Amino acid sequence: xxxxxxxxxxxxxxQFPGRAPIAFGGMALGAGSMLLVSGPSGCGKSTLLHLxxxxxxxxxxxxxxxxxxxxxxxxxxxxxxxxRPWLVGWMPQRQFLINGLSVIDNxxxxxxxxxxxxxDTLSRADLLLRALExxxxxxxxxxxxxxxxxxxxxxxxxxLARPKLLLADEPTAALDEASVALVATQIAAFVADGGAAIVxxxxxxxxxxxxxxxxxxxAEAGLPR
Amino acid sequence: MILRLIFQFLRERPWQFALAxxxxxxxxxxxxxxxxxxxxxxxxxxxxxxxxxxxxGAKGSALQNVLAAVYYLDVPNGxxxxxxxxxxxxxxxxxxxxPIALGDSVAGARIVGSTDEFLSFYGAVLQAGALPTAPMxxxxxxxxxxxxxxxxxxxxxxxxxxxxxxxxxxxxxxRVVGILKPNGRVIDQIAVTPIxxxxxxxxxxxxxxxxxxxxxxxxxxxxxxxxxxxxxxxxEPGLQAAVPALESARLLTSFDWVALIVKAFAAILVVxxxxxxxxxxxxxxxxxxxxxxxxRAMGAGRxxxxxxxxxxxxxxxxxxxxxxxxxxxxxxxxxxxxxxxGVAVSGAEGFFYWFAGLIIAMALAVVATIPVxxxxxxxxxxxxxxxx
Numbered sequence: 107x108x109x110x111x112x113x114x115x116x117x118x119x120x121q122f123p124g125r126a127p128i129a130f131g132g133m134a135l136g137a138g139s140m141l142l143v144s145g146p147s148g149c150g151k152s153t154l155l156h157l158x159x160x161x162x163x164x165x166x167x168x169x170x171x172x173x174x175x176x177x178x179x180x181x182x183x184x185x186x187x188x189x190r191p192w193l194v195g196w197m198p199q200r201q202f203l204i205n206g207l208s209v210i211d212n213x214x215x216x217x218x219x220x221x222x223x224x225x226d227t228l229s230r231a232d233l234l235l236r237a238l239e240x241x242x243x244x245x246x247x248x249x250x251x252x253x254x255x256x257x258x259x260x261x262x263x264x265x266l267a268r269p270k271l272l273l274a275d276e277p278t279a280a281l282d283e284a285s286v287a288l289v290a291t292q293i294a295a296f297v298a299d300g301g302a303a304i305v306x307x308x309x310x311x312x313x314x315x316x317x318x319x320x321x322x323x324x325a326e327a328g329l330p331r
Numbered sequence: 332m333i334l335r336l337i338f339q340f341l342r343e344r345p346w347q348f349a350l351a352x353x354x355x356x357x358x359x360x361x362x363x364x365x366x367x368x369x370x371x372x373x374x375x376x377x378x379x380x381x382x383x384x385x386x387x388g389a390k391g392s393a394l395q396n397v398l399a400a401v402y403y404l405d406v407p408n409g410x411x412x413x414x415x416x417x418x419x420x421x422x423x424x425x426x427x428x429x430p431i432a433l434g435d436s437v438a439g440a441r442i443v444g445s446t447d448e449f450l451s452f453y454g455a456v457l458q459a460g461a462l463p464t465a466p467m468x469x470x471x472x473x474x475x476x477x478x479x480x481x482x483x484x485x486x487x488x489x490x491x492x493x494x495x496x497x498x499x500x501x502x503x504x505x506r507v508v509g510i511l512k513p514n515g516r517v518i519d520q521i522a523v524t525p526i527x528x529x530x531x532x533x534x535x536x537x538x539x540x541x542x543x544x545x546x547x548x549x550x551x552x553x554x555x556x557x558x559x560x561x562x563x564x565x566x567e568p569g570l571q572a573a574v575p576a577l578e579s580a581r582l583l584t585s586f587d588w589v590a591l592i593v594k595a596f597a598a599i600l601v602v603x604x605x606x607x608x609x610x611x612x613x614x615x616x617x618x619x620x621x622x623x624x625x626x627r628a629m630g631a632g633r634x635x636x637x638x639x640x641x642x643x644x645x646x647x648x649x650x651x652x653x654x655x656x657x658x659x660x661x662x663x664x665x666x667x668x669x670x671x672x673g674v675a676v677s678g679a680e681g682f683f684y685w686f687a688g689l690i691i692a693m694a695l696a697v698v699a700t701i702p703v704x705x706x707x708x709x710x711x712x713x714x715x716x717x718x719x
Contacts, residue, residue, distance in 0.1 A: 156713040161628055183633070190630035198716045202625040206339030211332075216629040218332035263629075275716075 111136045112270055112302045113158065118169040120153055120162065130154055130169075133327055137270065140293070140303040140320050142313055145329030151306035152199060154329070155273045158304065159194045160186030174270060191216035195269035197260050199276045203248035210235070210244040213263045220267075227266065234262035237295070238288055254285030261289055265296055272296055272303040278312045286312055294319035333635065336626075337642045340619060348647070351611035355651035358604025359688050360658035362597035367659065367684040368666070369593055373583070374680075376402070379517045380575035382452065384557045385549040387411065387419065387428075387564055393573035394582065400431065400546040401575050403441045403517060407433055408571070413542040415570060419549065422563070424556035427452065430544035432529040435489030438479045441521045442469065442489050442505065444529030450511075452548070453518045459483050460509030466527040469505040473513035474520050481507050487522075489532060503532050601692060604651070609699040612644055616703055623707060624715030636707050641700055648696040652689040659685065 113135040121127035128150040135141050143151050156162040157171065157178070164171055166180035174193055178186075190196055195216075203212045213231045214223055235241040238258035240251075248256060257277060264272055274293065278286045290312055297303050297320050307313065317324045341348045380401050388396035391408025398405035413430060420428040429452055432444035443449070450462065450470070460483035463470055471481045481487060486504040505524060513519050530542065549572075551557045561572035583590075616623075623636055663681065 152717050153713070156716070159628075161716065162713045187627070187630060187632045190628065192630075196628050198625065198628060202621065202628075202716070204336075204339070204622050204625065206343045207335070211335070215332070215626075219626065219629060219631045219635060 115171045139323045143306045149329040160189040191267040195264035197264040197274040290315035354607040355604045356654035358600045359655035363688040365597040384551040387547040390571045397578040410543040416547040427550040429548045433545040444526040458512040468508045469524040470509035472519040605695040605699045612703045624712045644700040
């Protein structure tokens, strides 16, 4: 693996019980670059992200994927859990926020589950909320947020721990144009700072924005049905 | 953060949470109360007989003599001669022989005629007034005084016998010269008068011209005395020895099955409370699976999820235990005032039963949480993250 490559997938397959196996071709991603994974619904975009992010296990015989020098195939649950949030920042398909916690507590969640939150983390959380224009909502309950605001909070949470790799699963589904622009800008800023991002989306508006903002760091992979 | 998550999850469904705590608290409180009350009554019974090695009464049922002389719960078999009591007192194995004469009652409570030794034997301490010095003087136990409103300077008429059929000795009233402090023993419930009062009231009522007592309470000079005196006493004509410890044990043994049923009932209550806890946790889990999947996606390991679920379960039981402590305290306090006056309630003993109940409930809560933990461990994180 070249020194600059954060993720290298040679071949990868996954089979859900009772369904046909999904096969993913080879791909590589270096630090400071982004990959947009597109394809029709059901083609396996989310599954690919779940396999890379360690949410789904890669069975020992199901190919090879090396993330930051670690082979994902055959990796134990505990090791996969430890990929998040420091190596992998996760933005789920929908705006998963825990309703009992305030927005700021939701944003701090991945770090506070792992370590004691320090001043640096608090200041970064504040910075991210400002950049995503939801700082005035930091004490609000998630149930009071619009879909776009919740998506931005979810992105702030994924980026808080300064992960090496951001996985964003349909980050702009059902968002208004202004929110799409804010999300795209923040992902581009993360990539510009040296982070790697894989975004699964079939939002052409987001694709255009990311392609423009990330320029030569932008790559695209289409998954067949 | 884990603690905050536990509290947030509980706050999200306050009514379900309150219901689970209430059911658990009621189950625990009932179980603790049952076991504690049983122990309380047993220790109360033992305390009443404390220091009385042998009861000497007229020949008849030994158990009846013990019930009448120690607990004032039954009628005596008859009387014994005071001369026999004096003879017993002179026996080298006898440390004390206290004659008591029964016969009359006030407000359903025994008027016990005896010597000053009787009051000192029971550790009676005056709350007001003085000890009786003359016939027809009486000191009244704290519970009896509280119940009847008798106070120093009052007088009362004794009724012959105990119960509804008792006839009153109108011409010879007793004077209340003192009120005793409560001490948790049977003297709280009775009135005590010099033995001469009983003779005076019953002059002409008996055929015997000899001075009589109803019982003698015997304190032996050691275990050897307890072992040998009954045979000596039973050999005397008209006397029967009864050992309260033996008679009480015999009585309690015959009710062993009741104790067993009571304890089984207490166990069922606790298990039912834990079953309701399990139901509540499973119901909560069904709603919370997406949140737990999210926590897993954020990097929370299975151990963290288990800690949250277990913490929630233990917090619930802990709160239920606190509520149960309040319920049990109120219940025992109420019972003490209404149904069990004079029963000495030990707070330390109550705390012991509560703490034992808490530990057992915590252990059962851990067991009840295992199926919930099992389900937590098998949450399909990927499916949850994609499905909402």
